[in-house]
Amino acid sequence: MGFHTFDPEKAEKLEDAERYRFVSREELVGNLKLAGAETVADLGSGTGFYTDDVAPFAGELFAVDVQDAMHEHYRAKGVPENVSLVTADVADVPFSDGELDAVFSTMTFHEFAGDEQLAEVARSLKPGGRxxxxxxxxxxxxxxGPPVDERYDLETACELLETVGFEIEYESERPETFLLVASA
Structure with a gap:
């Protein structure tokens, strides 16, 4: 899949509550299974739309995006106290081995689903991390969303994760999206 970034000039589209029709805050938070003290990362956080939903349930949350311009939009709307903004590519996240209890990605997996990036996610997660x-x-x-030829189907996404050592716990396919939960 080709790497491209979301145009920061259109960042307001990332704040549209219509996005919940693809994955609700309840579904996202419920599948993360957080108790309130965990260290979590949002990969491809953009303007923090879903980051804000997870923040009340995490101890520390890293909003990771390759574009600092997206962090500028997030700063302008207000970043929760327990959220740190990280400008980095998924292949080179600044986390120690096993530092993270959980990681999530909403509508950005197709941008970083290579072996190197997924191995980096696995390295950053604690054993059993979600x-x-x-x-x-x-x-x-x-x-x-993006053109269909830039997306993965659910079966391929599962295979990519299993290749780098993830265990698939849950999978669900919808008309335009899929939800996948894996553990390290």
Whole structure:
């Protein structure tokens, strides 16, 4: 899949509550299974739309995005006290081995689903740490999100994760998206 970034000039689209039709805050938070003290990372956090939903349930939350311009939008709307902004590529996140209890990615997995990046996510997670992914499916019609040829189907996403040592715990496919939960 080709790497591209979301245009910061259109960042307001990332704050649209219509995004919850693809994955709700309850579904995301419920699958992370947080008790309140965990260290979590949001990969491809953008303007922090879903980061804000998870923040009340985490001890420390890292909003990771490759574009500092997205962090500027997040700063402008207000960043929760327990959220730290990290500008980094998923292949080179600044986390120690096993530092994270959980990681999530909403609608960005297709941008970083290479072996190197996924191995880096696995390295950063504690043994048994959860990786929750909601992303656009290649089985969709392409009515929203990136072009269908830039997406993965659920089966391929599972295979990519298993290749780097993740164990699939839950999977669900919807008309335009899929939800996948894996553990390190």
């Amino acid at each position: 990786f929750v992914i909601a992303d656009w499916t290649a089985e969709g019609r392409g009515e929203s």
